[in-house]
Amino acid sequence: xxxxxxxxxxxxxxxxxxxxxxxxxxxxxxxxxxxxxxxxxxxxxxxxxxxxxxxxxxxxxxxxxxxxxxxxxxxxxxxxxxxxxxxxxxxxxxxxxxxxxxxxxxxxxxxxxxxxxxxxxxxxxxxxxxxxxxxxxxxxxxxxxxxxxxxxxxxxxxxxxxxxxxxxxxxxxxxxxxxxxxxxxxxxxxxxxxxxxxxxxxxxxxxxxxxxxxxxxxxxxxxxxxxxxxxxxxxxxxxxxxxxxxxxxxxxxxxxxxxxxxxxxxxxxxxxxxxxxxxxxxxxxxxxxxxxxx
Amino acid sequence: xxxxxxxxxxxxxxxxxxxxxxxxxxxxxxxxxxxxxxxxxxxxxxxxxxxxxxxxxxxxxxxxxxxxxxxxxxxxxxxxxxxxxxxxxxxxxxxxxxxxxxxxxxxxxxxxxxxxxxxxxxxxxxxxxxxxxxxxxxxxxxxxxxxxxxxxxxxxxxxxxxxxxxxxxxxxxxxxxxxxxxxxxxxxxxxxxxxxxxxxxxxxxxxxxxxxxxxxxxxxxxxxxxxxxxxxxxxxxxxxxxxxxxxxxxxxxxxxxxxxxxxxxxxxxxxxxxxxxxxxxxx
Numbered sequence: 001x002x003x004x005x006x007x008x009x010x011x012x013x014x015x016x017x018x019x020x021x022x023x024x025x026x027x028x029x030x031x032x033x034x035x036x037x038x039x040x041x042x043x044x045x046x047x048x049x050x051x052x053x054x055x056x057x058x059x060x061x062x063x064x065x066x067x068x069x070x071x072x073x074x075x076x077x078x079x080x081x082x083x084x085x086x087x088x089x090x091x092x093x094x095x096x097x098x099x100x101x102x103x104x105x106x107x108x109x110x111x112x113x114x115x116x117x118x119x120x121x122x123x124x125x126x127x128x129x130x131x132x133x134x135x136x137x138x139x140x141x142x143x144x145x146x147x148x149x150x151x152x153x154x155x156x157x158x159x160x161x162x163x164x165x166x167x168x169x170x171x172x173x174x175x176x177x178x179x180x181x182x183x184x185x186x187x188x189x190x191x192x193x194x195x196x197x198x199x200x201x202x203x204x205x206x207x208x209x210x211x212x213x214x215x216x217x218x219x220x221x222x223x224x225x226x227x228x229x230x231x232x233x234x235x236x237x238x239x240x241x242x243x244x245x246x247x248x249x250x251x252x253x254x255x256x257x258x259x260x261x262x263x264x265x266x267x268x269x270x271x272x273x274x275x276x277x278x279x280x281x282x283x284x285x286x287x288x289x290x291x292x293x294x
Numbered sequence: 295x296x297x298x299x300x301x302x303x304x305x306x307x308x309x310x311x312x313x314x315x316x317x318x319x320x321x322x323x324x325x326x327x328x329x330x331x332x333x334x335x336x337x338x339x340x341x342x343x344x345x346x347x348x349x350x351x352x353x354x355x356x357x358x359x360x361x362x363x364x365x366x367x368x369x370x371x372x373x374x375x376x377x378x379x380x381x382x383x384x385x386x387x388x389x390x391x392x393x394x395x396x397x398x399x400x401x402x403x404x405x406x407x408x409x410x411x412x413x414x415x416x417x418x419x420x421x422x423x424x425x426x427x428x429x430x431x432x433x434x435x436x437x438x439x440x441x442x443x444x445x446x447x448x449x450x451x452x453x454x455x456x457x458x459x460x461x462x463x464x465x466x467x468x469x470x471x472x473x474x475x476x477x478x479x480x481x482x483x484x485x486x487x488x489x490x491x492x493x494x495x496x497x498x499x500x501x502x503x504x505x506x507x508x509x510x511x512x513x514x515x516x517x518x519x520x521x522x523x524x525x526x527x528x529x530x531x532x533x534x535x536x537x538x539x540x541x542x543x544x545x546x547x548x549x550x551x552x553x554x555x556x557x558x559x560x561x562x563x564x565x566x567x568x569x570x571x572x573x574x575x576x577x
Contacts, residue, residue: 011403012400014402016396017396018479019392019397021389021392022412023393023408023412025445026412026415028430029430030415030449030451031415033423033426033430034418034423036426037423037426047432093317096317097317109561109564110321113328114327118526118552121552124529124546124548125328125330125549126327128330128331128334128546129327134342136326168323171324176568180572199306200306200309225419229421231421236534250421257428258515266425267425270421273422274419274422277417
């Protein structure tokens with residue numbers, strides 16, 4: 001008995017006990033739901049009845065479902081509208097604010113402050129900017145004699161408006177990540193460039209950009225993955241409308257699963273989302289490899 | 295004037311002016327929506343319903359905030375958020391520091407594989423596990439309870455990653471010293487190593503608090519009874535229902551009151567929040 005326990009002890013098994021509480025919750029509420037969700041996606045199921053195995057039928061149905069395809073296209077478009085603007089503005093801010101002045105510190109705080117607000121507070125704020133009746137922008141338009149623009153109810157403007165709002169809300173994090181990358185570039189390199197009388201553009205092109213390329217790739221990948229998960233902005237500001245013009249994937253999953261209770265089908269859609277996010281997280285890395293080889 | 299001056303200023307100065315202009319525009323864009331909301335929250339409802347441009351000279355009123363004090367549900371939501379966020383922070387710190395100690399400092403069979411599986415969890419979005427997670431809590435009849443709002447937050451692997459890194463960063467010599475004193479694993483953890491991870495714990499704790507306080511997705515699905523709403527979820531219900539009932543001014547005041555606690559937490563602990571988010575992505 002003691003020999004058996006002693007052997008377990010020597011191999012370090014008791015140390016596993018420290019990790020066990022977390023591993024239990026992790027297995028129960030993250031890994032199991034993920035795997036069970038994959039299983040569920042192969043079933044026709046609703047919340048009230050049983051589930052019937054139907055193989056890949058849900059996935060085939062998804063690709064014939066105009067509403068799903070529209071949501072998929074909206075998500076892709078949303079990411080394409082958001083991420084490049086986010087990355088460029090965040091990098092611009094990081095370059096401009098990478099200095100030890102009081103104004104730069106204040107500005108960094110101000111930019112990041114909007115991202116600590118919850119999505120629900122953020123949408124209340126932005127509805128009062130974008131609303132056609134009484135919004136800040138419509139007040140502004142009236143003041144200079146222009147008609148008010150229906151930012152949230154025009155099918156061509158709804159998604160870009162949500163993207164703009166999202167850029168405002170999420171600018172802080174990529175800026176901070178770029179700043180932390182910039183601070184790791186050794187100061188001596190810049191001093192040498194200054195002695196050579198290099199122009200700011202040359203310095204950026206020859207020194208800064210190569211030094212922060214890893215951060216650039218990382219931020220792009222992270223933001224792609226993050227913005228595919230957009231939900232609160234469309235759900236609260238446009239309800240996905242008009243006519244689904246601003247309904248992204250997560251809103252589609254939510255409506256299918258929790259309004260229509262078609263959970264097997266919604267599970268299939270959420271596997272598609274998961275796959276898309278994994279791809280989005282790896283595409284920038286892949287692009288960087290190819291770029292380097294080219 | 296400037297057109298004449300332009301050819302003679304050096305490139306460096308043009309860049310400096312471009313930088314200032316860029317900063318000014320961005321600052322205005324960042325602050326204008328926030329200031330507009332605060333401004334609206336001090337206006338009367340009648341004033342806000344008129345289509346005419348608002349007069350900057352007033353009238354201003356505190357009525358909207360007074361109305362909030364009479365609103366019992368808002369306090370209830372605030373209390374719910376406080377309970378959920380505080381317990382989530384306590385839970386995440388406990389589970390993550392224990393697991394971080396195991397993965398970062400101790401030896402046991404399968405450690406590296408298990409850690410890899412935990413890290414892989416960072417790639418799993420909450421949205422792709424939602425249907426089965428909802429079922430788990432339905433089967434237990436736990437929806438509309440605090441434990442349903444809290445438990446999923448404890449399954450996120452970010453904290454374990456941050457704490458494992460923190461434990462790894464402590465010099466090895468300190469455990470060896472503790473071992474010479476015949477301290478067991480628990481004593482080493484509690485007396486020697488954990489105190490040195492306090493900065494990491496602070497960053498993780500504050501970040502978790504914000505994440506939990508601001509979470510909209512899970513409360514929306516799990517807490518369907520208004521008495522169990524968190525403040526974040528309640529603000530969603532408020533913006534779709536309350537405008538007609540209480541008026542826009544009250545909604546603006548609610549947004550200010552709901553946004554203020556997180557902004558205060560942010561201003562007080564800015565450094566920790568930035569540490570947590572930059573540490574998180576540096577994986």
